[in-house]
Amino acid sequence: MIKRQIKTHSREDMLDITKIIQEALLESSRMDISAVLVFVPHTTAGVTINENADPDVRTDIIAGLRRLVPMEQGFRHAEGNSDAHIKASLLGSSLMVPVENGRLALGTWQGIYFAEFDGPRNRTVVIKTI
Amino acid sequence: MIKRQIKTHSREDMLDITKIIQEALLESSRMDISAVLVFVPHTTAGVTINENADPDVRTDIIAGLRRLVPMEQGFRHAEGNSDAHIKASLLGSSLMVPVENGRLALGTWQGIYFAEFDGPRNRTVVIKTI
């Protein structure tokens, strides 16, 4: 299991971690990797795959999720970050990417993103080769 | 493949199944488990990871999802549970958790939840070590 520390820069942030995951693959002692599990060990952040070209897509995803789940809507949890917990569950904490010859088999326009919903913070990404 | 029967208690419910998954790991005959696949074989329930401390977070997630997808919005499916099908797809039917030395490598505040959207019912959780 490989852990990487990252730093998010605002309350809501989509950080491209594709290179971090690819580099972690090279460290794995496992031969013949089939896939990689990317896992976020937090409850107010998630992980997703989306476009790696136009950064406006990331801005639109953050804005779209904020419109879906506004920060204040009479939640009970006293920390004021229930919207972040809900968004974390909507995107999910784990994803799998196929690996071929030691390389992530992503589509041309795909990048892997750490989705922060309650930053800025120091965060951890867990990478496990399968 | 290990199956566990659970019982949900209301139409919408988030049941903590972390201990059930951890105990199933001990039953697996596989040596050197890398990860565990948690799979829900239903179409009106899902599985998600979220906070295991303040139970208000679960209440807020259920309420937040109900606001996103209200029970009645002129759906065509005659069983009146289309909202439950949509929520099941939003959270997802499968998730992967890394395993280290036979233990779930969850973050400090993480628990695994069976998310019921059309209960109360008897339900099944499928656990597969990888």
Next chain:
Amino acid sequence: MIKRQIKTHSREDMLDITKIIQEALLESSRMDISAVLVFVPHTTAGVTINENADPDVRTDIIAGLRRLVPMEQGFRHAEGNSDAHIKASLLGSSLMVPVENGRLALGTWQGIYFAEFDGPRNRTVVIKTI
């Protein structure tokens, strides 16, 4: 890694790919398959599991997602398909299904769906046995 080409038929479409995935399993050279990873290498489409019986459920899911994320809401991305990117992240690009004796261990009412949000297009599905 097995790739299959599919064709979606409208801007938003849910294509049943269960049979495609099951047939791909038979092609795998791997003995004793534990699970199958279904991966969508696109950023305006996703993959999900839902009901395989009443086709109205698919119609309701597409309509429900459209209500959640309307096509126009002042997005910045110039291609006019930001809603499709957001829906792709909500459903996800990867899912795992347990396999027993070479067969998908799906629930009785479950099918695997390619979820198109910016079609009609020729698309690819990636299948990896684990």
